Amino acid sequence: MEEYKVQEAREQFAQLLNATQWQGKHVAITRHGKSAAVLVPPDWYERARQALGEETP
Numbered sequence: 001m002e003e004y005k006v007q008e009a010r011e012q013f014a015q016l017l018n019a020t021q022w023q024g025k026h027v028a029i030t031r032h033g034k035s036a037a038v039l040v041p042p043d044w045y046e047r048a049r050q051a052l053g054e055e056t057p
Helices: 006-011 013-023 042-051
Strands: 002-005 027-031 034-039
Touching: 002 006, 006 013, 006 027, 013 027, 013 034
Parallel strands: 002 027
Antiparallel strands: 027 034
């Protein structure tokens, strides 16, 4: 999984979204060296929610 600091992610947001959506990459975003968020492909997210038994919108 690739990792980006918040500022780097802001500067490259469109590219990170494209990599996530079209290439299936997972991207970790960190703040002060700690995990703040993770970008995942939409289909992966939906499968994860279903596996957890959560309703999908």
